[in-house]
Amino acid sequence: MRLYLTALNPTDAVLDGFLPAASRLGLPVTVLTDQPENWPPHVPVQRCAVRDPAAVVAATTAGERPAALLSNSDHLQAVTALAAHCIGLPGKDPEAARRCKDKALTRQTVAAAGLDTVLSVIIGPGDDPGRTASRLPYPVVVKPRAGVASEDAYLVGDADELVARITEIRRRRPDPALVVEEYLAGELRTYDTLGDSTNIVPVGGWRTGLGPPPTFTEQTLEWAPPAADPAAEQVRAQLDALGVSFGASHTEYVVQDDGRVRLIEVNYRLIGDRMDLILAELLDIPIFEYVIRLHLGEPLTALAVPDPGSVPRHALVEYVCADRSGTLVAAPGAVDDHRDGVRLHCRPLSRPGSSIHRTGTNRDYLAVLHAIGPGPAAVRDTLNAFRADLRWEIS
CATH class of the missing domain: 3.30.1490.20 (ATP-grasp fold, A domain)
Structure with a gap:
């Protein structure tokens, strides 16, 4: 039995998350991709036209029997869900995946349910x-x-x-x-869930800080777990209308002054840009293994998913963004530190010598810094001091 993952380019979620998780579960893995030449040599890849569900079905049924088929790519959720459905594997509703990917259809679906009109x-x-x-x-x-x-x-x-x-x-x-x-004004938050088609549960939530307009680059995320309040209920109702009920999902929304929740978008996969790895560390759970186990057909009740509001730790994440185009001439490597009860980490996303083309998007990230500790003030102060010791230079 083999786990098949569909993917485009290599991502930290696959390399540092799903592949080690599959190994711990004793599952051999094949990554199906249309870009095998871009993947590290140690990754078991197979060339496949992954945007074509028939090609994915053919690839997963021609070799070793599939135990599960999943994807963490925004672009491949609907295709992968349809292929899993065709070969009788647990997976997402293909139409729900399509409704989430198509931003116009997301709006139409939520409006038709009488929940919100944008x-x-x-x-x-x-x-x-x-x-x-x-x-x-x-x-x-x-x-x-x-x-x-x-x-x-x-x-x-x-x-x-x-x-x-x-x-x-x-x-x-x-x-x-x-x-x-x-334009939907309001405090930007996330709502992150796991589901088994019968039920979904929240596993986290973050308060997001954006860079200056006119673009929408996420620069900071601070732990703000969802509470049992009217805002969370509104998010859940809109996810129900979209049919989000299986595997991982990451929702971005704003809460307006009148208490209304307005969806920005629903990404039917784990939160990205290394936030999934940070979430696993913060919650102290093997979240990538949990996603795989759901796709193996295990119920949510078999997973030890904590109430995110009960986690006795706080986290803050900062992205170091390129402020101009050029060549990255100086940057720290991976750094791990521990100060006054706060765990600190720096993970490079670009290395010295890299050509930088500033876009005003998440593609501008040079590194991700994060701190996990006992409370907001300690985490913020310690992360600020940590960042002050690090240097990035673009020429």
Whole structure:
């Protein structure tokens, strides 16, 4: 019996999370990818057209019998779910995965359930953006209908700026449809869950700090576990409407002054950018093993998932972002430290000699720093002192 993982490019979630977890569970792994040349030599990869469900089915049934099939890629959730369904393996509802990936469909589904209505229009590749721009209430956000990692997502203040942004995006991405929607002001939070199709439970939540507009780069995340309050109930209701009920999910939302929860997006996989590894450390649970075990067909009740609100630790994460394009000439390597009861870590995401092209997105991350300790004040102060000792230089 073998675990099959579908993936595009190598990620820390797969390399440092799922592969070691599968090994601890005694499961041999094959990574199905259309980019085998980009993966480290020690990873067992097999070339596959992973955006084609028929190709994924063929790859998983031609060799050793599959025990489970899963993906942690935003782009491959629906395809992988459909392939798992075709060969009778536990997995996500393919339509639910599609509703989460398609940002316009997410809005339509939640509105149809009577839970929230966000003004949202689709601009196709051949559409004239000027016709739509003049009819919108500003500010608005423009982003790819199936985008990820805040790429090509911009806050726009008026019609002329919207047309200019769409023209700019079209030069890089001539074909994908774009979504223009009302800007949702409020405190940005996350709601992270595990599910077994019968029930889902929260495993965490973070308060997110963004960089300056017009882009939406996440710069800090501070532990803020969801409570049994009206906001959490609203999030759960909207996830139920979308059909999110299996495996891992990561939801971003804002809470407005009147208490309304407005979804930003639902990523039907673990939280990313090493936050999944940090969450596992904070909760002290093997979260990657848990995801695999759910895809093996185990129920949630078999997993020792703690109530995130009862965890006696606090965490703060900071991303070091490139402030300009150039060449990274100086950067620390991996650093682990322990000061005054606080665990500190620095993990490089770019190394000296790397060419840096600043995008205003999560692709600008040079490193991720995190601190885990007994309380917010100690964690913040210790992380600030830790960061002051580290240096990054771009020339």
